[in-house]
Amino acid sequence: xxxxxDLEERTGKFGIDVINLCKYIRQDAISRPMISQLVRSATSIxxxxxxxxxxCSKKDFKNKIYICKKETQETKHxxxxxxxxxxxxxxxxxxxxxxxxxxxxxxxxxxxxxx
Numbered sequence: 001x002x003x004x005x006d007l008e009e010r011t012g013k014f015g016i017d018v019i020n021l022c023k024y025i026r027q028d029a030i031s032r033p034m035i036s037q038l039v040r041s042a043t044s045i046x047x048x049x050x051x052x053x054x055x056c057s058k059k060d061f062k063n064k065i066y067i068c069k070k071e072t073q074e075t076k077h078x079x080x081x082x083x084x085x086x087x088x089x090x091x092x093x094x095x096x097x098x099x100x101x102x103x104x105x106x107x108x109x110x111x112x113x114x115x
Contacts, residue, residue, distance in 0.1 A: 007105070008053065011046035011068075014102060017095055018042035018075075024087070031085040038078035044071045045102065062113045069106035075099050 019042075022035045045068050052064030079096050086092050 011049045015043035015046050034081050041074040072103040
């Protein structure tokens with residue numbers, strides 16, 4: 001997984017990577033809801049970051065960044081659940097690592113906005 005410092009690009013790629021991972025997970029009554037939740041939260045990170053960049057005020061920007069942080073935390077949870085049903089553990093581990101890095105980035109941005 002190549003790292004990029006453009007967060008719009010990076011969060012978009014992250015969402016695509018999650019979608020591609022989920023395409024290869026066998027769907028059944030247990031995995032289907034987890035996959036759905038994971039895709040929603042993972043793709044929401046990039047969508048909210050795009051909204052943050054178009055924010056009309058500092059308060060709006062701060063709120064959208066906080067949502068990015070929350071969605072990243074939720075995605076970490078669903079990735080942990082997906083471990084129980086996914087076959088591609090190397091790709092999953094790379095995605096989990098990227099999710100952790102995004103979580104730290106949005107945490108740092110959020111904390112710097114509180115100063």
